[in-house]
Amino acid sequence: MPIESVITNKSLRMTNNYGVIDGKVLRKTKTYGHVSPEATNENILNVYNTIDSLQNATAEICQVVTTTKLTEVNP
Numbered sequence: 876m877p878i879e880s881v882i883t884n885k886s887l888r889m890t891n892n893y894g895v896i897d898g899k900v901l902r903k904t905k906t907y908g909h910v911s912p913e914a915t916n917e918n919i920l921n922v923y924n925t926i927d928s929l930q931n932a933t934a935e936i937c938q939v940v941t942t943t944k945l946t947e948v949n950p
Contacts, residue, residue, distance in 0.1 A: 892933045
């Protein structure tokens with residue numbers, strides 16, 4: 876049976892480096908939800924770079940998390 880795939884949500888996940896504290900690298904992850912499903916990777920990366928320019932921590936990783944709804948299509 877055919878399956879239909881529809882993107883229902885995207886989110887931007889940033890991993891930030893806050894430097895070395897007590898001899899260990901401190902990294903924290905922040906997720907920004909409710910990104911438009913129509914947003915392109917270029918749009919998301921532009922937002923990532925803008926957020927990075929506004930914060931003290933150094934952004935290290937940009938990830939896109941996509942939620943997809945799967946349904947069976949009756950022929």
